[in-house]
Amino acid sequence: MGYCIEEECFAMTITKSLLICVGIKILMCINKVLNSSSNDAGIDSDWLDEGDRRSAFVETNNRVRPLHLAYVAGYKLQGGFSDIEMKLAMENILVEPEVKMKWIKQIPKGLREDFLKACDEFIKPTQIQKELDESGGNLLHIAARLGSEKLLSLLVPCNSSELTSLAFEKDLQDCTPLHLAIKNAHKAAAMHLIQVAPATAYWDRKGGSPLYLAIKSGYLDLVLQIFHHLPGTDIDSSTRKQIIEAKKTSIVYAAIRAGSHSSSTNDMLRTIMKEIPHCIDSINKKGWRPLSYAAFKGYSDEVSYFLNNFPDSALKPDIDGSFPIHKAVCADHLEIIKQFLSLCPLAMDVIDIKTGGSILHFAVRYNRSDIFSYLRKKTSKRIRNLKDRQGKTIKDLVNDLHKSTRSE
Structure with missing residues (x-):
């Protein structure tokens, strides 16, 4: 002892x-x-x-x-x-400051103390470097993910360009800070980032540009903010081409869908088409143009908008050789077909490039009896007697349909 x-x-x-x-x-x-x-x-x-x-x-x-x-x-x-590092150490950071606090170097010395105080409301200083190591990116990514307009304002004030380049950097998921703000529904933070660096709104990635995400989410105010600070008519040709050629993340198709879920007029679509009218020729992953997509889905307001403002689009074939009115026939949308004949009568005479079939041929092939009855009274004799690439007239197809029905 x-x-x-x-x-x-x-x-x-x-x-x-x-x-x-x-x-x-x-x-x-x-x-x-x-x-x-x-x-x-x-x-x-x-x-x-x-x-x-x-x-x-x-x-x-x-x-x-x-x-x-x-x-x-x-x-x-x-x-x-530094003074700020000692304060962090006093908060029980029991590792070397050089390892745990690399993020401090991203902040100008005069802003470090204010930034640390602002962090207390949202995230522990000890967590910042861990998130940066795991997700990549910079302090703007963390502020955007948290939705902290206060932190963003400290790092990138609207009247300063000292750290604006941070807004263009991407994290390990290929996201800019603006991507994260919109994905997490932090609209105030997104508004600030758009003011600071509006060009980032057009930066595309596998999951779409921030502009696409804003349209998809129905954030018309954000979309208007983007076009206010950088109008679609002012973007460079390569960016415009990228927007138009995007298939899975096309802004015009996102706008059509956003409007279809709303009871009001599709202001989103009108805004997009006003700023980037070339989107009327965007091709989606199925090879369809916007009017064909709206016609197939039965979106009456969107079809009416396209026919009134872009009437030539009714006479442009899709990649599969068919025209927008053919899509309406296939999907059995009689009211959409009436819109075509009222606003663009020439659509009555379009012929599918691959099959050589008229809209009457399509009505019979897809067994759309109501549409066939309506169109037979409206079409010309030439269309009624037209032979497709298999050499069959409408009458031949009708007889074939009756035979197959009786055999069943």
């Missing part, structure tokens, strides 16, 4: 000795500062080696750290650590 007591006393003596050594070095630093003529008093951390730096953050039995005493006394830490 005596041996154990002696051993414990010896350990306590060693611990106290180490703390005294650290304290002496820190006091030497403080004394140096007090004796200096500099007005900006500070502790020169170059006087502390790596081991002493670690010890300087270790608490004693009464939960007091050597550096805490210096900090409370009003001395700033100079040299190896």
Whole structure:
């Protein structure tokens, strides 16, 4: 038992000795500062080696750290650590600041303290570097994901371009900060990023551009904001071509779908077509043009808009050789067909390029009896007697249909 007591006393003596050594070095630093003529008093951390730096953050039995005493006394830490890094260390970051706080270098020195204070509302400083390492990107990505307009305003004020380049960087998922703000429905944050760097709204990725995401989500206010700061007519030709040729993430098809889910007029589609009218020739992944897609889906308002504002689109074939009115016949949309004949009568005479079939041929092939009855009274004699590429007239197809029906 005596041996154990002696051993414990010896350990306590060693611990106290180490703390005294650290304290002496820190006091030497403080004394140096007090004796200096500099007005900006500070502790020169170059006087502390790596081991002493670690010890300087270790608490004693009464939960007091050597550096805490210096900090409370009003001395700033100079040299190896910045003022902000010491504050982070005081928040129990028990790893080397160089490893855990690389993100600080992205912030101008004059903004670091304000940024740290703003972070307290949204994210722990200890979590920032972890997220950057896992997801890539920069501090704007974190602020956008959190939806913090306050953090974004600190990093990229609307009247400053010092850090605007950060808005164009992408994370490991190929997303810009604006992508993340819109995906997470942080509209205020998205508005700020659009003001700072509107060109990023047109940056495409596998999941679509921010403009596409805003349209898909039905955020008309964001779309209007994008076009206000960078009109579609002002974008460069390569970007315009990319937008028009996008198949899976086409903005015009997203606008058509967004309008179809709303009871109001499709303002989204009107806005898109006003800014980028060339979208009328966009081809989706099925090889269809916008009017064909709207006709097949039975979107009456969108069909009416296209026929009134882009009447030539009714006479342009899709990749499969058929025309928009053919799609309406296939999908059995009689009211859509009536719109075609009323607003673009020439659509009555279009012939499918691959099969050579008229709209009457399609009505019989797809067994659309109501449409056939309506069109037979409207079509010309030439169309009624027309032979397709198999050499069959409408009458031949009708007879074939009756035979197959009787055999069943």
